[in-house]
């Protein structure tokens with residue numbers, strides 16, 4: 001299963017939750033395709049890959065799909081993570097209450113700044129030197145990294161040495177996944193740029209369509 005498919009699966013899940021909250025019981029591949037901006041055949045292909053069954057007339061049962069997706073995502077497992085770099089972005093992750101609903105628990109933060117470190121607080125922030133022992137003791141496999149760009153390479157090496165196998169990288173450095181660690185780069189500026197590009201692309205495509213009959 002590639003990264004795009006996993007991402008789509010998560011998007012399907014969000015749409016299904018919305019439809020369910022609106023009182024819908026069934027959904028068709030066309031509905032999901034419209035919501036995600038993909039083709040209905042891609043939705044059907046994804047669903048058959050995951051073994052989600054429906055029928056042409058009745059579509060898919062939303063509850064059934066959500067149950068199967070929850071199983072795939074390990075919804076009932078608590079996903080425990082740590083945050084390295086507890087500045088503005090790190091603290092936003094730590095203070096985000098919505099994670100609990102998704103079964104995600106931020107266990108602790110790690111930083112180098114003595115002003116930020118507070119192991120006694122209700123949410124503990126430890127010195128980064130305590131990271132290896134903590135990761136081992138708590139069997140943590142995923143970390144969010146929100147340190148300054150200059151520290152990213154070093155912190156990533158430490159994380160991998162500690163036994164972290166998945167990193168959500170918020171630094172501007174585009175890091176590549178390696179054999180022992182999957183890295184997801186989160187770059188909001190790049191996403192905004194992409195949106196502007198898409199809007200411009202759509203505008204140009206629209207203009208071409210209008211111009212076409214005149215030529």
Ligand SMILES: NC(=O)c1ccc[n+]([C@@H]2O[C@H](COP(=O)([O-])OP(=O)(O)OC[C@H]3O[C@@H](n4cnc5c(N)ncnc54)[C@H](O)[C@@H]3O)[C@@H](O)[C@H]2O)c1
Pocket residue numbers: 084085086087088089090110111112113116128146147148149151155169170171172186187188189
């Ligand atoms: N992903 C995005 O779209 C996006 C948006 C804005 C900023 N950023 C990037 O995210 C990162 C964090 O941004 P911020 O605004 O929270 O910065 P910040 O300065 O508020 O926080 C950084 C924290 O990292 C700590 N730190 C520094 N070196 C460390 C190390 N070696 N180990 C552990 N902690 C260390 C600092 O003490 C500080 O608390 C930066 O790299 C920034 O460029 C990303």
